Amino acid sequence: MTGAAVPVAAVPVAAVVLAAGEGRRLRPLTAAVPKALCPVGNTPLLDLALGRLAGLGYAGAAAVAVNAWYLADQVVTAVAGRAKVSREPGTAPLGTAGGVALVRDWIAGRGVLVCNADAYLHGGDLAPLLAGWDGRRTRILGVAAGAGQAGEFGRYRFAGCSLLPWHRVAGLAAEPADLVRTVWRPAERDGELDVVDYRGTYLDTGTPRDYLAANLHAACAGAGPDGSIVDPTATVTGSVRRAVIGAGATVRGRLDRCVVWPGGYVDRAEGLAGVIRYGRAGTVPAAG
Numbered sequence: 143m144t145g146a147a148v149p150v151a152a153v154p155v156a157a158v159v160l161a162a163g164e165g166r167r168l169r170p171l172t173a174a175v176p177k178a179l180c181p182v183g184n185t186p187l188l189d190l191a192l193g194r195l196a197g198l199g200y201a202g203a204a205a206v207a208v209n210a211w212y213l214a215d216q217v218v219t220a221v222a223g224r225a226k227v228s229r230e231p232g233t234a235p236l237g238t239a240g241g242v243a244l245v246r247d248w249i250a251g252r253g254v255l256v257c258n259a260d261a262y263l264h265g266g267d268l269a270p271l272l273a274g275w276d277g278r279r280t281r282i283l284g285v286a287a288g289a290g291q292a293g294e295f296g297r298y299r300f301a302g303c304s305l306l307p308w309h310r311v312a313g314l315a316a317e318p319a320d321l322v323r324t325v326w327r328p329a330e331r332d333g334e335l336d337v338v339d340y341r342g343t344y345l346d347t348g349t350p351r352d353y354l355a356a357n358l359h360a361a362c363a364g365a366g367p368d369g370s371i372v373d374p375t376a377t378v379t380g381s382v383r384r385a386v387i388g389a390g391a392t393v394r395g396r397l398d399r400c401v402v403w404p405g406g407y408v409d410r411a412e413g414l415a416g417v418i419r420y421g422r423a424g425t426v427p428a429a430g
Contacts, residue, residue, distance in 0.1 A: 153277030157200040161259040162211035178259035183360030209241040239324040243314035261302025262356035266342020280329035281305040284337040301344040354428035
């Protein structure tokens with residue numbers, strides 16, 4: 143968030159980070175790593191989400207819960223006591239609404255700030271989502287739809303975070319369901335939905351194209367003169383332009399607009415452009 147002031151709601155609020163999804167559209171990147179732990183700018187998405195919440199004054203197991211299902215042990219280890227972990231049972235994730243319902247007893251009458259772990263947010267202010275909230279209306283964070291994009295709520299697209307009143311959460315069932323149908327649209331029909339304009343950059347990172355775009359945005363926002371972020375433990379002897387290179391990676395070839403995951407390898411003979419490299423030869427193109 144920007145600015146030093148911590149927003150204040152008029153009623154108590156808990157925070158829930160949704161990190162249970164499989165990330166199927168990102169496979170094979172998510173074959174062995176949960177989507178919430180995929181790095182953007184060399185920081186796992188889950189850490190970025192928890193950091194945003196800490197900036198809003200939400201930290202610790204009494205204030206923040208993280209749900210986990212796919213490769214849940216990795217999520218539990220990554221949280222490392224920074225939040226309550228809600229492990230979802232069964233053979234399929236509960237979805238955004240079911241995941242919130244599973245921690246209803248922990249929420250215990252509070253409002254709920256729900257954040258998608260895979261949301262990349264940069265340069266905007268989250269404070270208006272909470273400031274002055276009275277606990278009755280539903281709020282969602284939105285970005286204006288761009289050219290060729292359809293708005294989901296008027297002219298806005300959902301931008302990864304929502305604020306739910308207890309009376310909307312209390313009736314949710316711990317079964318597969320999403321917040322769009324169970325909370326947001328009913329609130330909209332009742333005239334109780336507000337869209338809070340997010341003026342920064344938002345990407346959901348759910349596809350290789352958007353995942354790469356988020357990394358390149360992070361690189362441009364906080365990198366050196368070549369527009370890259372390079373972990374200090376990486377070995378780079380090749381040429382690099384606008385790239386994110388992870389811990390222990392080796393780059394001997396040429397990179398242009400690429401992500402190299404931790405431990406990744408780029409051979410001297412390779413010239414990569416617009417791809418994500420994992421392992422010694424795994425390559426995911428971001429086109430399409």
